[in-house]
Amino acid sequence: DTAVSQTPKYLVTQMGNDKSIKCEQNLGHDTMYWYKQDSKKFLKIMFSYNNKELIINETVPNRFSPKSPDKAHLNLHINSLELGDSAVYFCASSQRRGASGGRGSEQYFGPGTRLTVT
């Protein structure tokens, strides 16, 4: 009965490969996110989707392409992996997008995918 799940938990791959990370939430939330946490533990938003529509796309290389087949899923595909892509990637969801007062925009995170590019 995991609320936000991600697969795989660990991913080790070589430079130049293409890989995907999957995320699913069973909370009935409208909004989903992808975050990257680097080696310095800084957590930075990459993408935000609301009802399958992209609403934020931070300065992320276009090698990263999110796909939301439905409201409960947000996958992340990465082409031509580079050493600098090594990080922990977290998926999150919230009932709705941010709004004044914050109610409903609290985010719930998946367990993370630890990506190592060699």
Next chain:
Amino acid sequence: RKEVEQDPGPFNVPEGATVAFNCTYSNSASQSFFWYRQDCRKEPKLLMSVYSSGNEDGRFTAQLNRASQYISLLIRDSKLSDSATYLCVVNLANTGNQFYFGTGTSLTVIP
């Protein structure tokens, strides 16, 4: 200038102590505020939302000062299990739905 700034610590406090963390944010248009905790090699977990009037949840009290653009978290009667990194989060709630995380404040509660 970073959107959200926190003292990284570390804070090392004895059990039972009271500890306070502050966080400042740069964008006055920020609408929503949160505190998360993150244990080593785990995902961030929501600790509490921060409302304008301030709010309390057991041993935890959060305050928001919009005029000075800072958020605080007070932990009373610290427990060993409170040891974690505490992340301050700010949401602009604009069309881009921007969320900004601080770099976190590390807390270790010592027996």
